[in-house]
Amino acid sequence: MPKQKPDIPQGTLDLLVLKALSLGPMHGYGIGQRIQQLAENMLTIEEGTLYPALYRIENRGWIESEWGASENNRRARFYSLTKAGRKQLSLEESQWQHLSFAIAKVLRAT
Amino acid sequence: MLRPKFWIRRIVSLLRPGRVRQEIAEELQFHIDQQTREKMAAGVSPEEARRQARLSFGGITQIEEQGFDARGGGWFEALYHDLRYGIRVLGRSPAFAITAILTLALGIGVNSALFAIIKNVLIRPLPFSQPDRLVMVREQSGPSSSDAGSRLSGPDFNDIHDQSHTLQSVTAALPNFTYTLTGEGDPRNVKCTAITYDFFPTLGIRPFLGRLYTPAEYHVDGGEVVISYRFWKEQLGGDPNVIGRILKLQGDNMPVIGVMPDLPDLYPETDVWAKNIPELEFMHWRQNKFLSVIARLQPGVTRQQTEKELTAILRRAPGQPSDLRVSAVPLKDELVGNVKTPLKIVMGAVLLVLLITSVNLLCLLLARASDRSTEVAMRLSLGASTARITRQFVTENLILLTTGTTLGLGFAALLLTTVRDSNLGNLPRSAGLRIDSSVLLLALAVTLVLSLLLALGPARLYRRLNLNSVIKTGKGATARPRAFRVLVIAEMSCAIVLLVGAGLLLRSLWLVEHVNPGFEPEHILTTYLRTGYYSAEGAQFFDELLRRLKQAPGIQNTSVADCLPGSRASTARLQFDDRPNDPVHPAFVDGCWASADIFTTLGATLEQGRYFTPHDNARSAPVVIVSDSLAREYWPGENPIGKRIAISYTGPGRRSTGNPRFRTVVGVIEDLKLRVLDAAPNPALYMPFLQDETNHVFAGVNLFVRTTREPVWSADTVRREIRAFKPDQTINRIVDMNSVLVAGLAPRRFSAGLLGSFAGLALLLSAVGIYGTLAFSVAQRRREMGIRMALGASRPKLLNMIVGEGLTLAIAGAGIGIILSLLSMRIIQSLLFHISPFDPLAFAGSALLLMVVAASACFLPARRAASTEPVEVLRAE
Numbered sequence: 011m012p013k014q015k016p017d018i019p020q021g022t023l024d025l026l027v028l029k030a031l032s033l034g035p036m037h038g039y040g041i042g043q044r045i046q047q048l049a050e051n052m053l054t055i056e057e058g059t060l061y062p063a064l065y066r067i068e069n070r071g072w073i074e075s076e077w078g079a080s081e082n083n084r085r086a087r088f089y090s091l092t093k094a095g096r097k098q099l100s101l102e103e104s105q106w107q108h109l110s111f112a113i114a115k116v117l118r119a120t
Numbered sequence: 121m122l123r124p125k126f127w128i129r130r131i132v133s134l135l136r137p138g139r140v141r142q143e144i145a146e147e148l149q150f151h152i153d154q155q156t157r158e159k160m161a162a163g164v165s166p167e168e169a170r171r172q173a174r175l176s177f178g179g180i181t182q183i184e185e186q187g188f189d190a191r192g193g194g195w196f197e198a199l200y201h202d203l204r205y206g207i208r209v210l211g212r213s214p215a216f217a218i219t220a221i222l223t224l225a226l227g228i229g230v231n232s233a234l235f236a237i238i239k240n241v242l243i244r245p246l247p248f249s250q251p252d253r254l255v256m257v258r259e260q261s262g263p264s265s266s267d268a269g270s271r272l273s274g275p276d277f278n279d280i281h282d283q284s285h286t287l288q289s290v291t292a293a294l295p296n297f298t299y300t301l302t303g304e305g306d307p308r309n310v311k312c313t314a315i316t317y318d319f320f321p322t323l324g325i326r327p328f329l330g331r332l333y334t335p336a337e338y339h340v341d342g343g344e345v346v347i348s349y350r351f352w353k354e355q356l357g358g359d360p361n362v363i364g365r366i367l368k369l370q371g372d373n374m375p376v377i378g379v380m381p382d383l384p385d386l387y388p389e390t391d392v393w394a395k396n397i398p399e400l401e402f403m404h405w406r407q408n409k410f411l412s413v414i415a416r417l418q419p420g421v422t423r424q425q426t427e428k429e430l431t432a433i434l435r436r437a438p439g440q441p442s443d444l445r446v447s448a449v450p451l452k453d454e455l456v457g458n459v460k461t462p463l464k465i466v467m468g469a470v471l472l473v474l475l476i477t478s479v480n481l482l483c484l485l486l487a488r489a490s491d492r493s494t495e496v497a498m499r500l501s502l503g504a505s506t507a508r509i510t511r512q513f514v515t516e517n518l519i520l521l522t523t524g525t526t527l528g529l530g531f532a533a534l535l536l537t538t539v540r541d542s543n544l545g546n547l548p549r550s551a552g553l554r555i556d557s558s559v560l561l562l563a564l565a566v567t568l569v570l571s572l573l574l575a576l577g578p579a580r581l582y583r584r585l586n587l588n589s590v591i592k593t594g595k596g597a598t599a600r601p602r603a604f605r606v607l608v609i610a611e612m613s614c615a616i617v618l619l620v621g622a623g624l625l626l627r628s629l630w631l632v633e634h635v636n637p638g639f640e641p642e643h644i645l646t647t648y649l650r651t652g653y654y655s656a657e658g659a660q661f662f663d664e665l666l667r668r669l670k671q672a673p674g675i676q677n678t679s680v681a682d683c684l685p686g687s688r689a690s691t692a693r694l695q696f697d698d699r700p701n702d703p704v705h706p707a708f709v710d711g712c713w714a715s716a717d718i719f720t721t722l723g724a725t726l727e728q729g730r731y732f733t734p735h736d737n738a739r740s741a742p743v744v745i746v747s748d749s750l751a752r753e754y755w756p757g758e759n760p761i762g763k764r765i766a767i768s769y770t771g772p773g774r775r776s777t778g779n780p781r782f783r784t785v786v787g788v789i790e791d792l793k794l795r796v797l798d799a800a801p802n803p804a805l806y807m808p809f810l811q812d813e814t815n816h817v818f819a820g821v822n823l824f825v826r827t828t829r830e831p832v833w834s835a836d837t838v839r840r841e842i843r844a845f846k847p848d849q850t851i852n853r854i855v856d857m858n859s860v861l862v863a864g865l866a867p868r869r870f871s872a873g874l875l876g877s878f879a880g881l882a883l884l885l886s887a888v889g890i891y892g893t894l895a896f897s898v899a900q901r902r903r904e905m906g907i908r909m910a911l912g913a914s915r916p917k918l919l920n921m922i923v924g925e926g927l928t929l930a931i932a933g934a935g936i937g938i939i940l941s942l943l944s945m946r947i948i949q950s951l952l953f954h955i956s957p958f959d960p961l962a963f964a965g966s967a968l969l970l971m972v973v974a975a976s977a978c979f980l981p982a983r984r985a986a987s988t989e990p991v992e993v994l995r996a997e
Binding site: 037038039057058061062065080082084085086087 | 143146147148150151153154155157176177179182183186187
């Protein structure tokens with residue numbers, strides 16, 4: 011495990027949130043946890059950026075939220091992907107892959 | 121964007137901001153709790169775990185705020201804060217806020233009210249079917265364009281009716297006569313308009329209840345009767361079983377067969393729609409022209425084609441003047457004709473007022489914006505976004521504009537109610553005046569344009585704002601003084617145009633009011649007596665009535681006549697025995713049947729010959745008294761006494777008398793203004809009413825009573841005497857003669873009063889404008905004043921300097937205004953009386969008034985400048 015965790019580039023947090031939610035509805039805390047697990051702890055999600063991102067994405071209509079019960083039976087706000095969100099996810103996914111492929115190519119050049 | 125949940129959330133956050141905040145807080149708390157649990161599970165002590173969880177979260181409040189903004193609460197809160205801040209800021213300078221709001225309210229108020237009036241009176245189409253094809257047919261001959269003789273006779277109507285191909289239908293009305301109604305409380309007079317049977321079908325109007333007359337019913341007088349909606353509602357209490365109800369009119373029992381709908385546009389005073397029966401004798405006399413003929417054009421026919429055709433038809437008839445011409449006036453123009461010009465002029469005045477209003481507001485806001493540029497710079501440098509500051513200014517303007525517009529609409533509603541209910545200015549078609557959607561729309565549009573204009577000035581100013589220099593020197597951007605000067609000069613010149621216009625109209629009004637009517641209207645009471653006597657019986661009735669009245673206390677003299685000086689007279693046609701009579705160009709003059717004492721009662725001066733005496737009756741030789749101008753026109757340089765003329769007297773109901781008798785002129789009386797005060801009197805003649813061989817005059821005359829005291833005190837005496845003599849006699853309102861004269865001047869008063877108040881308003885507003893500009897300029901130049909004083913300028917010299925500065929503006933404004941007035945005053949020429957549109961007194965007076973007002977408005981700021989303490993100012997630098 012590398013000592014220094016990289017910062018998440020601007021704009022990619024939205025993509026990560028959408029991806030995390032594509033596995034099923036989850037509350038804010040769980041979303042952070044899920045991303046960290048999927049990244050095998052190579053990424054840390056700052057709480058200070060996660061919630062504003064959630065509100066922003068919700069405003070754009072890609073996710074929606076409702077109150078539900080958490081695993082330990084507490085009231086928690088659960089977010090889930092909307093139809094528009096699913097579309098946005100696949101769009102951003104392909105864009106990201108395209109971009110990272112291109113960047114990788116550039117970096118591989120010697 | 122159709123995302124219901126998004127908008128529901130926004131609305132919830134608007135209505136329940138607390139709940140949204142609480143939800144966000146709860147969500148974040150859940151997050152912290154979860155994290156704490158996890159850390160505790162990893163073996164950290166509870167307190168430490170909680171502390172670490174909180175620490176890793178960072179600024180909870182910030183996240184909460186961001187969440188609140190994102191969930192839609194933010195913009196509402198910002199608006200709320202803007203509003204509160206705006207109201208507080210405006211409250212700190214109440215003088216500014218009140219001036220701005222009142223200026224706006226006045227500008228928008230008069231503008232909306234006038235627009236409502238113009239729309240309702242001039243623009244609104246007549247509520248009849250295809251109203252643009254309806255015309256009023258008028259007939260004229262000779263060079264004069266006077267109103268007399270513009271109506272048509274029964275035979276004229278029949279010719280048009282039978283021969284015209286350009287008219288789809290043609291109908292004749294005879295408005296303004298009265299019937300006596302008895303058996304419903306006090307006997308009273310009802311107003312009638314007689315119509316031919318196709319009158320309502322021509323207009324496309326059906327009865328509200330019941331039916332119209334059938335053509336067959338048009339051959340008998342009396343019988344059935346059709347009443348107006350107003351009469352049904354107001355006099356018969358809206359009786360649902362009115363059809364078949366018997367009304368006792370002129371002593372006959374008449375069953376009601378129909379109620380017409382409310383017709384506020386056409387003969388609105390009508391109580392009874394009577395029959396205009398073609399068989400009656402007076403309808404068969406070619407020269408008895410009194411019918412109002414309304415026609416509907418065939419589709420595709422122009423008014424010019426109709427005029428040509430009808431002129432040809434009427435010229436063919438025997439005895440018609442060869443220069444006779446027919447005009448077809450659009451019915452709406454006919455109904456509103458005499459108020460069209462005044463209303464347009466008033467509208468022009470209102471637009472000028474609106475212009476001044478906007479200029480003034482712009483001045484006020486510019487001055488204020490300059491004042492506040494330090495504050496704006498401070499807020500900008502503290503990190504406020506430009507958008508946020510712009511929003512703040514827009515919000516403040518909106519507060520001013522909405523308050524001003526709301527007040528203005530209230531003011532407009534008040535004005536409209538006054539005009540409608542007090543019948544100010546005798547406006548036709550004013551019954552439906554109110555603020556409707558189009559007036560609201562106009563007010564809104566004006567507000568919008570104003571708000572754009574008002575935002576523009578300060579925005580331009582702030583674009584030049586240099587943050588650095590403002591903060592360093594504490595001096596903000598200031599509007600260029602030139603902008604103010606241009607605005608104030610524009611304002612002043614508009615005010616001058618209004619002042620000159622108002623001055624001309626007010627002077628005309630004054631001249632008309634002080635015109636000599638030819639008699640002494642003080643101490644005269646008058647009322648209309650409708651008797652129903654069509655025979656010599658009437659002579660006894662009036663003989664006894666006048667004798668009784670003369671003996672009553674407080675009454676000096678009394679008489680009757682069929683004319684009403686200052687209001688109306690009939691038309692008489694002259695024939696001479698000392699010269700050939702041209703049948704094509706007959707001599708028409710004003711005529712009046714009167715009782716013996718008419719001239720002494722009215723207070724008119726006999727110039728030659730004698731008055732009538734009680735001996736001038738049906739058995740004695742026929743006589744006539746002519747007016748001075750008649751004598752001069754027909755017997756110039758000769759003695760008119762003893763000359764002989766024959767008089768054919770025309771009018772509704774008048775019968776032809778075959779060959780009229782020749783009458784001997786026994787007296788010459790000075791000219792009386794029989795019809796209107798504001799025109800030269802027509803030549804006129806007076807005949808003893810006992811010598812009316814048709815006895816027609818007895819049926820309805822005006823009673824004149826000269827009292828020895830205040831006339832209103834004698835009204836009851838007159839009423840009591842008439843009632844005591846003949847209990848079932850109807851008595852109209854008894855009024856004093858002056859109010860008859862004044863009533864004729866109502867439209868003149870209306871336009872002069874309105875223009876006068878607008879001019880006053882404009883003057884006030886420009887005073888505010890010049891005051892504001894100078895006050896602002898003085899405040900900006902405190903330093904300069906201080907230095908001037910330190911260098912030895914005296915206080916009076918500074919005072920003079922500032923007042924002079926203001927007066928320079930006023931003189932420039934007055935100069936431009938006078939040029940504009942010279943160019944534009946011709947349009948009000950038709951409303952002027954005895955003065956030219958370039959009346960030097962009105963021009964000089966307006967300019968002087970403006971100077972005085974401007975100088976006094978300059979005085980306060982000048983004194984403030986002169987009281988500058990040089991030490992204070994220089995130390996503050």
